[in-house]
Amino acid sequence: MHTRFIDAFAGLPASLQSALEPILSHDDFPAMFTAEQVGQLKSTTRLDDAALAFALLPLAAACSLTPISHFHVGAVARGVSGNLYFGANMEFSGASMQQTVHAEQSAVTHAWMRGEPRLASITVNYTPCGHCRQFMNELNSGTELAIHLPERAVASLGDYLPYSFGPRDLEIETLLMDKVDHGYHIESQDALALQALDACNQSHAPYSQSHSGIALESASGKVFTGRYAENAAFNPSLPPLQAALVVLNLAGEDCLKIRRAVLIERPHPLVSQFDATRATLAALDCHSLVHIQL
Numbered sequence: 001m002h003t004r005f006i007d008a009f010a011g012l013p014a015s016l017q018s019a020l021e022p023i024l025s026h027d028d029f030p031a032m033f034t035a036e037q038v039g040q041l042k043s044t045t046r047l048d049d050a051a052l053a054f055a056l057l058p059l060a061a062a063c064s065l066t067p068i069s070h071f072h073v074g075a076v077a078r079g080v081s082g083n084l085y086f087g088a089n090m091e092f093s094g095a096s097m098q099q100t101v102h103a104e105q106s107a108v109t110h111a112w113m114r115g116e117p118r119l120a121s122i123t124v125n126y127t128p129c130g131h132c133r134q135f136m137n138e139l140n141s142g143t144e145l146a147i148h149l150p151e152r153a154v155a156s157l158g159d160y161l162p163y164s165f166g167p168r169d170l171e172i173e174t175l176l177m178d179k180v181d182h183g184y185h186i187e188s189q190d191a192l193a194l195q196a197l198d199a200c201n202q203s204h205a206p207y208s209q210s211h212s213g214i215a216l217e218s219a220s221g222k223v224f225t226g227r228y229a230e231n232a233a234f235n236p237s238l239p240p241l242q243a244a245l246v247v248l249n250l251a252g253e254d255c256l257k258i259r260r261a262v263l264i265e266r267p268h269p270l271v272s273q274f275d276a277t278r279a280t281l282a283a284l285d286c287h288s289l290v291h292i293q294l
Protein backbone atom coordinates (compact mmCIF):
# COMPACT_ATOMS: atom_id res chain seq x y z
CA MET A 1 0.00 0.00 0.00
CA HIS A 2 1.26 3.50 -0.84
CA THR A 3 2.62 5.04 2.38
CA ARG A 4 0.31 8.06 2.06
CA PHE A 5 -2.73 5.80 2.74
CA ILE A 6 -1.45 4.00 5.84
CA ASP A 7 -2.80 6.34 8.55
CA ALA A 8 -6.12 7.02 6.82
CA PHE A 9 -6.61 3.30 6.15
CA ALA A 10 -6.03 2.48 9.83
CA GLY A 11 -8.93 4.77 10.76
CA LEU A 12 -11.49 3.08 8.47
CA PRO A 13 -14.15 0.64 9.74
CA ALA A 14 -12.79 -2.93 9.88
CA SER A 15 -15.17 -4.29 7.22
CA LEU A 16 -14.11 -1.56 4.78
CA GLN A 17 -10.45 -2.19 5.58
CA SER A 18 -10.69 -5.85 4.69
CA ALA A 19 -12.68 -5.14 1.51
CA LEU A 20 -10.19 -2.47 0.40
CA GLU A 21 -7.00 -4.28 1.35
CA PRO A 22 -6.59 -6.29 -1.89
CA ILE A 23 -7.28 -3.20 -4.02
CA LEU A 24 -5.06 -0.76 -2.13
CA SER A 25 -2.20 -3.22 -1.75
CA HIS A 26 -1.83 -3.27 -5.53
CA ASP A 27 1.24 -1.23 -6.50
CA ASP A 28 -0.62 0.48 -9.30
CA PHE A 29 -3.78 1.48 -7.38
CA PRO A 30 -5.03 4.35 -9.59
CA ALA A 31 -7.02 6.23 -6.88
CA MET A 32 -10.27 5.15 -8.50
CA PHE A 33 -12.64 2.21 -8.27
CA THR A 34 -14.45 0.63 -11.20
CA ALA A 35 -18.22 0.16 -10.99
CA GLU A 36 -17.57 -3.55 -10.44
CA GLN A 37 -15.24 -2.86 -7.50
CA VAL A 38 -17.78 -0.41 -6.09
CA GLY A 39 -20.45 -3.12 -6.26
CA GLN A 40 -18.18 -5.54 -4.38
CA LEU A 41 -17.25 -2.94 -1.76
CA LYS A 42 -20.94 -2.14 -1.18
CA SER A 43 -21.97 -5.74 -0.81
CA THR A 44 -19.16 -6.70 1.58
CA THR A 45 -19.46 -3.57 3.74
CA ARG A 46 -23.26 -3.13 3.43
CA LEU A 47 -22.68 0.58 2.84
CA ASP A 48 -24.86 2.35 0.27
CA ASP A 49 -23.39 4.59 -2.44
CA ALA A 50 -23.47 7.76 -0.35
CA ALA A 51 -22.06 6.13 2.80
CA LEU A 52 -19.29 4.42 0.84
CA ALA A 53 -18.19 7.71 -0.77
CA PHE A 54 -18.10 9.38 2.66
CA ALA A 55 -16.15 6.47 4.12
CA LEU A 56 -13.55 6.78 1.34
CA LEU A 57 -12.95 10.51 1.87
CA PRO A 58 -10.03 10.10 4.31
CA LEU A 59 -8.17 8.07 1.66
CA ALA A 60 -8.84 10.74 -0.98
CA ALA A 61 -7.72 13.50 1.39
CA ALA A 62 -4.53 11.53 2.07
CA CYS A 63 -3.54 12.26 -1.55
CA SER A 64 -3.44 16.02 -0.96
CA LEU A 65 -0.21 17.99 -1.32
CA THR A 66 -0.41 20.97 1.00
CA PRO A 67 2.96 22.58 1.79
CA ILE A 68 1.21 25.95 2.30
CA SER A 69 -2.06 25.27 4.17
CA HIS A 70 -1.54 21.77 5.60
CA PHE A 71 -5.32 21.57 5.04
CA HIS A 72 -6.31 18.25 3.50
CA VAL A 73 -9.37 18.32 1.27
CA GLY A 74 -10.62 15.08 -0.27
CA ALA A 75 -13.31 14.55 -2.87
CA VAL A 76 -14.88 11.47 -4.44
CA ALA A 77 -16.60 11.93 -7.79
CA ARG A 78 -19.09 9.35 -9.06
CA GLY A 79 -19.41 8.98 -12.81
CA VAL A 80 -22.55 7.85 -14.61
CA SER A 81 -20.54 4.67 -15.34
CA GLY A 82 -20.64 3.93 -11.60
CA ASN A 83 -16.87 4.41 -11.27
CA LEU A 84 -15.54 6.43 -8.32
CA TYR A 85 -12.61 8.84 -8.70
CA PHE A 86 -10.56 10.39 -5.91
CA GLY A 87 -9.59 14.03 -5.86
CA ALA A 88 -7.33 15.99 -3.50
CA ASN A 89 -6.08 19.55 -3.25
CA MET A 90 -2.59 20.38 -4.47
CA GLU A 91 -0.43 23.36 -3.57
CA PHE A 92 2.95 24.12 -5.10
CA SER A 93 5.54 25.98 -3.07
CA GLY A 94 7.54 28.43 -5.15
CA ALA A 95 4.70 28.87 -7.67
CA SER A 96 1.87 31.41 -7.63
CA MET A 97 -1.34 30.81 -5.64
CA GLN A 98 -3.19 30.60 -8.98
CA GLN A 99 -1.52 27.25 -9.63
CA THR A 100 -3.36 25.63 -6.68
CA VAL A 101 -5.77 22.81 -7.51
CA HIS A 102 -8.84 22.29 -5.33
CA ALA A 103 -9.97 18.80 -4.39
CA GLU A 104 -13.22 19.17 -6.34
CA GLN A 105 -11.30 20.26 -9.45
CA SER A 106 -8.98 17.31 -8.93
CA ALA A 107 -11.80 14.75 -8.73
CA VAL A 108 -13.66 16.22 -11.73
CA THR A 109 -10.48 16.39 -13.82
CA HIS A 110 -9.46 12.90 -12.75
CA ALA A 111 -12.80 11.48 -13.97
CA TRP A 112 -12.59 13.45 -17.24
CA MET A 113 -8.99 12.38 -17.94
CA ARG A 114 -9.97 8.73 -17.42
CA GLY A 115 -12.73 8.98 -20.03
CA GLU A 116 -15.78 9.24 -17.80
CA PRO A 117 -18.56 10.81 -19.94
CA ARG A 118 -20.48 12.62 -17.17
CA LEU A 119 -20.65 12.93 -13.38
CA ALA A 120 -23.60 11.97 -11.22
CA SER A 121 -22.36 13.25 -7.86
CA ILE A 122 -19.44 14.51 -5.85
CA THR A 123 -18.76 13.96 -2.15
CA VAL A 124 -16.39 16.34 -0.34
CA ASN A 125 -15.15 16.59 3.26
CA TYR A 126 -15.57 20.41 3.33
CA THR A 127 -18.06 22.73 1.70
CA PRO A 128 -16.97 23.63 -1.85
CA CYS A 129 -15.71 27.21 -2.19
CA GLY A 130 -17.21 29.63 -4.71
CA HIS A 131 -14.39 28.94 -7.17
CA CYS A 132 -15.18 25.20 -7.17
CA ARG A 133 -18.91 25.80 -7.54
CA GLN A 134 -18.14 27.91 -10.60
CA PHE A 135 -15.65 25.34 -11.92
CA MET A 136 -18.29 22.58 -11.62
CA ASN A 137 -20.88 24.77 -13.37
CA GLU A 138 -18.96 24.12 -16.58
CA LEU A 139 -19.77 20.40 -16.45
CA ASN A 140 -22.14 18.59 -18.80
CA SER A 141 -24.04 17.39 -15.72
CA GLY A 142 -25.07 21.04 -15.24
CA THR A 143 -26.81 22.19 -12.11
CA GLU A 144 -28.17 18.65 -11.56
CA LEU A 145 -24.84 17.41 -10.16
CA ALA A 146 -25.54 16.05 -6.64
CA ILE A 147 -23.28 17.40 -3.88
CA HIS A 148 -22.83 15.34 -0.73
CA LEU A 149 -21.28 17.06 2.29
CA PRO A 150 -20.84 15.86 5.87
CA GLU A 151 -23.88 16.56 8.08
CA ARG A 152 -25.90 18.13 5.26
CA ALA A 153 -28.76 16.80 3.19
CA VAL A 154 -27.73 16.02 -0.37
CA ALA A 155 -28.35 19.03 -2.60
CA SER A 156 -27.69 19.92 -6.22
CA LEU A 157 -25.06 22.25 -7.65
CA GLY A 158 -27.99 24.50 -8.54
CA ASP A 159 -28.85 24.73 -4.83
CA TYR A 160 -25.26 25.71 -4.03
CA LEU A 161 -24.97 28.16 -6.92
CA PRO A 162 -28.22 30.08 -7.32
CA TYR A 163 -28.51 32.68 -10.12
CA SER A 164 -25.49 31.05 -11.71
CA PHE A 165 -23.41 32.29 -14.61
CA GLY A 166 -22.30 29.59 -17.02
CA PRO A 167 -21.53 28.46 -20.55
CA ARG A 168 -25.03 29.15 -21.84
CA ASP A 169 -24.70 32.84 -20.93
CA LEU A 170 -21.94 32.95 -23.57
CA GLU A 171 -23.94 30.78 -25.99
CA ILE A 172 -21.62 27.82 -25.58
CA GLU A 173 -23.16 24.39 -26.16
CA THR A 174 -20.15 22.09 -25.68
CA LEU A 175 -19.69 21.49 -21.97
CA LEU A 176 -16.86 20.14 -19.86
CA MET A 177 -16.60 16.33 -20.21
CA ASP A 178 -18.43 16.29 -23.56
CA LYS A 179 -16.39 14.21 -25.99
CA VAL A 180 -14.55 16.38 -28.51
CA ASP A 181 -11.79 15.93 -31.08
CA HIS A 182 -10.31 19.12 -32.47
CA GLY A 183 -8.45 17.14 -35.15
CA TYR A 184 -4.98 18.73 -34.89
CA HIS A 185 -2.02 16.85 -36.35
CA ILE A 186 1.75 17.11 -35.89
CA GLU A 187 4.70 15.45 -37.59
CA SER A 188 6.57 13.84 -34.71
CA GLN A 189 8.00 10.49 -33.69
CA ASP A 190 8.14 11.51 -30.02
CA ALA A 191 5.60 9.46 -28.06
CA LEU A 192 5.40 12.22 -25.42
CA ALA A 193 4.54 14.84 -28.06
CA LEU A 194 1.89 12.57 -29.59
CA GLN A 195 0.26 12.06 -26.21
CA ALA A 196 0.29 15.83 -25.60
CA LEU A 197 -1.40 16.24 -29.00
CA ASP A 198 -4.07 13.73 -28.02
CA ALA A 199 -4.74 15.73 -24.84
CA CYS A 200 -4.85 18.99 -26.82
CA ASN A 201 -7.39 17.46 -29.21
CA GLN A 202 -9.65 16.67 -26.25
CA SER A 203 -9.22 19.99 -24.42
CA HIS A 204 -12.17 22.22 -23.54
CA ALA A 205 -11.53 25.77 -24.72
CA PRO A 206 -14.78 26.98 -26.31
CA TYR A 207 -14.27 30.61 -25.24
CA SER A 208 -10.77 31.29 -26.59
CA GLN A 209 -10.37 28.33 -28.98
CA SER A 210 -6.86 28.20 -27.49
CA HIS A 211 -6.77 24.43 -27.23
CA SER A 212 -3.80 23.01 -25.38
CA GLY A 213 -2.53 19.79 -23.90
CA ILE A 214 0.51 18.51 -22.05
CA ALA A 215 2.28 15.24 -21.45
CA LEU A 216 4.63 14.62 -18.52
CA GLU A 217 7.11 11.79 -18.18
CA SER A 218 7.29 10.78 -14.53
CA ALA A 219 10.12 9.35 -12.48
CA SER A 220 8.96 5.80 -13.29
CA GLY A 221 8.89 6.52 -17.03
CA LYS A 222 5.09 6.57 -17.23
CA VAL A 223 3.34 9.30 -19.17
CA PHE A 224 0.58 11.47 -17.70
CA THR A 225 -1.37 13.84 -19.90
CA GLY A 226 -3.45 16.90 -19.11
CA ARG A 227 -6.10 18.78 -21.07
CA TYR A 228 -6.91 22.45 -20.70
CA ALA A 229 -10.36 23.01 -19.08
CA GLU A 230 -11.62 26.51 -19.73
CA ASN A 231 -14.42 28.08 -17.70
CA ALA A 232 -17.19 30.52 -18.65
CA ALA A 233 -15.95 32.88 -15.92
CA PHE A 234 -12.39 32.55 -17.31
CA ASN A 235 -10.40 32.73 -14.03
CA PRO A 236 -11.50 29.31 -12.70
CA SER A 237 -10.09 27.67 -15.87
CA LEU A 238 -7.73 24.78 -15.13
CA PRO A 239 -4.46 24.76 -17.11
CA PRO A 240 -3.33 21.53 -18.80
CA LEU A 241 -0.33 21.19 -16.48
CA GLN A 242 -2.64 21.09 -13.46
CA ALA A 243 -4.76 18.37 -15.08
CA ALA A 244 -1.67 16.24 -15.70
CA LEU A 245 -0.34 16.84 -12.18
CA VAL A 246 -3.70 15.72 -10.76
CA VAL A 247 -3.48 12.35 -12.48
CA LEU A 248 0.26 11.93 -11.81
CA ASN A 249 -0.19 12.66 -8.12
CA LEU A 250 -3.27 10.46 -7.75
CA ALA A 251 -1.40 7.62 -9.45
CA GLY A 252 1.04 7.84 -6.55
CA GLU A 253 3.92 9.45 -8.39
CA ASP A 254 6.08 12.35 -7.23
CA CYS A 255 5.40 15.81 -8.73
CA LEU A 256 8.96 16.79 -7.80
CA LYS A 257 10.50 14.12 -10.03
CA ILE A 258 9.09 14.91 -13.46
CA ARG A 259 11.69 14.11 -16.12
CA ARG A 260 10.36 16.01 -19.11
CA ALA A 261 7.27 17.71 -20.42
CA VAL A 262 5.77 18.58 -23.80
CA LEU A 263 3.19 21.38 -24.07
CA ILE A 264 1.21 21.75 -27.27
CA GLU A 265 -0.84 24.80 -28.15
CA ARG A 266 -1.86 26.80 -31.19
CA PRO A 267 0.49 29.41 -32.62
CA HIS A 268 -0.21 32.93 -31.30
CA PRO A 269 -3.08 31.75 -29.09
CA LEU A 270 -5.41 34.24 -27.43
CA VAL A 271 -4.63 32.40 -24.20
CA SER A 272 -1.15 30.94 -23.78
CA GLN A 273 -0.18 28.32 -21.22
CA PHE A 274 3.54 28.49 -21.89
CA ASP A 275 4.85 31.03 -19.38
CA ALA A 276 2.81 29.72 -16.44
CA THR A 277 3.60 26.11 -17.35
CA ARG A 278 7.33 26.80 -17.50
CA ALA A 279 7.22 28.70 -14.19
CA THR A 280 5.24 26.02 -12.35
CA LEU A 281 7.38 23.21 -13.74
CA ALA A 282 10.49 25.13 -12.63
CA ALA A 283 9.00 25.39 -9.13
CA LEU A 284 8.67 21.59 -9.30
CA ASP A 285 12.33 21.34 -10.34
CA CYS A 286 11.51 20.24 -13.90
CA HIS A 287 13.45 22.30 -16.43
CA SER A 288 12.86 20.16 -19.50
CA LEU A 289 9.81 21.63 -21.26
CA VAL A 290 9.36 21.36 -25.01
CA HIS A 291 6.85 23.83 -26.47
CA ILE A 292 5.18 22.74 -29.70
CA GLN A 293 3.03 25.22 -31.60
CA LEU A 294 0.57 23.58 -33.97
Ligand SMILES: O=c1ccn([C@H]2C[C@H](O)[C@@H](CO)O2)c(=O)[nH]1
Pocket residue numbers: 066069071073088089090091100101102103104127128129130132
Ligand atom coordinates in the same frame (compact mmCIF):
# COMPACT_ATOMS: atom_id res chain seq x y z
O1 LIG B 1 -13.44 24.22 -1.96
C1 LIG B 1 -12.29 24.11 -1.55
C2 LIG B 1 -11.69 25.07 -0.72
C3 LIG B 1 -10.34 24.96 -0.46
N1 LIG B 1 -9.62 23.90 -0.95
C4 LIG B 1 -8.17 23.83 -0.74
C5 LIG B 1 -7.39 24.83 -1.57
C6 LIG B 1 -6.15 25.02 -0.75
O2 LIG B 1 -5.25 23.99 -1.07
C7 LIG B 1 -6.63 24.83 0.69
C8 LIG B 1 -6.87 26.13 1.44
O3 LIG B 1 -7.77 26.92 0.78
O4 LIG B 1 -7.85 24.10 0.61
C9 LIG B 1 -10.21 22.92 -1.70
O5 LIG B 1 -9.56 21.97 -2.13
N2 LIG B 1 -11.54 23.05 -1.95
Ligand SMILES: [Zn+2]
Pocket residue numbers: 102103104128129130131132133
Ligand atom coordinates in the same frame (compact mmCIF):
# COMPACT_ATOMS: atom_id res chain seq x y z
ZN1 LIG C 1 -12.65 25.19 -4.01
